[in-house]
Amino acid sequence: MTHAPVNAAGKTAIALGGVLPGVALGTISVMLPGIADAFGNGENGLFIKMVATATGLGMMIGAPIGGWLSDRWGRPPILATATVIFGLVGCGMAFAAALWQLILGRFIVGLMVGTISTGYIALIGDHFSGSAQSKWLSINGALATFLVVALNPITGMLAELGWREAFLVYAMAFPCLILLLIGVPRRILSAAPQSVAPRGRVPFAALLLGVAAGTLATGTSLYWPFRLREVGLESAQDIALYALPNTLLIGAAAFSYGIVRRRLSIHGVFMLCGFMSALGLIIMAIASTPAQVALGLLLEGVGVGLLTPNLSLYTIELSPPDRRAAMIGLVKGVYFGSPFLTQFALEWINHRAGTPASLLAIAVMAATLGLVMLAAMLKTRSLKEIATS
DSSP states (O other): EEEEOOOOHHHHHHHHTTHHHHHHHSSSHHHHHHHHHHHHHOOHHHHHHHHHHHHHHHHHHHHHHHHHHHHHHHHHHHHHHHHHHHHHHHHHGGGSSSSHHHHHHHHHHHHHHHHHHHHHHHHHHOOOOTTTHHHHHHHHHHHHHHHHHHHHHHHHHHHHHHHHHHHHGGGHHHHHHHHHHHHOOOEEOOOOOOOOOOOTTTOHHHHHHHHHHHHHHHHGGGGGHHHHHHHOOOOHHHHHHHHHHHHHHHHHHTHHHHHHHHHHHHHHHHHHHHHHHHHHHHHHHHHOOOHHHHHHHHHHHHHHHHHHHHHHHHHHSSSGGGGGGHHHHHHHHHHHHHHHHHHHHHHHHHHHOOHHHHHHHHHHHHHHHHHHHHHEEEHHHHHHHHHHO
């Protein structure tokens, strides 16, 4: 179906579409110490950690459900509903009187974030085509990274007043809602024939890629802070400082995705991401100084920054327009849930052989991704040569 074009407000809403997921995932760490002080009694450390992890569980469930609802009822209504709930529940957590209320609130926020993330990627698939899709996927991912980096000090200043005040950052939902309502039309102009994936096909390749991408993008963060501690960094502030270039480079790589896609195919970008991530992880595993770990983080940041928008574009191209959001939501759900799926094996390795072995295991996954994509590119080239001859 052909959708009415978005105006400047709508393009701004799409550009900021990744910010609310970033707020939910990227600012909670600043609040956790205050929450632990308020509710900690020496027996609820697990529940305090669940305040952070409940959002990921909600995202894993919310992405496929939100995608299905978005296809059925339209992107703008579902996105608007999810954004309102995100803002109200997020700000409402400031009034929590017990840890279970914070955990429930964070889970609901996760459901909404899964829906929001899926819906905006589907909007990019609806309203843009060709190289414009790569461009807007890069803007969507990069702005989220940079704004969350900028928001963390603001959240920290609010947290100095009290952990409850820090939840005011969730009020960013309401300006995003206004932009969405005035900028993204719901109406469909006409039906247009399109070349799409066969109806009913489940993108199993995209699901496997979602597992790999999610583990590389978020699973490694469970191990590299401990690696920095092993090579001599003790201060949490120093660890955060060494990680900052990685975060900024992820944003820069995401911002350059459209440029990279002009030179490489989707398979080529996956190959680059796999090999860059593998190299960075190997350097982190064998490092003996914090500077060497930081170098590994920089290399891995390039791979991760390109990987997420490339997975989104790959899924858009696989998806029929009438079920685009459902397909994206399914892949996003696997992406968000992959750290839970792979953590069991990685923790077993970590327990038996230490943090370097866990990082090397993730490097093997990354290298396998690169090799599979290289083989696919070589096979495609050979088939083209056979057809030409």
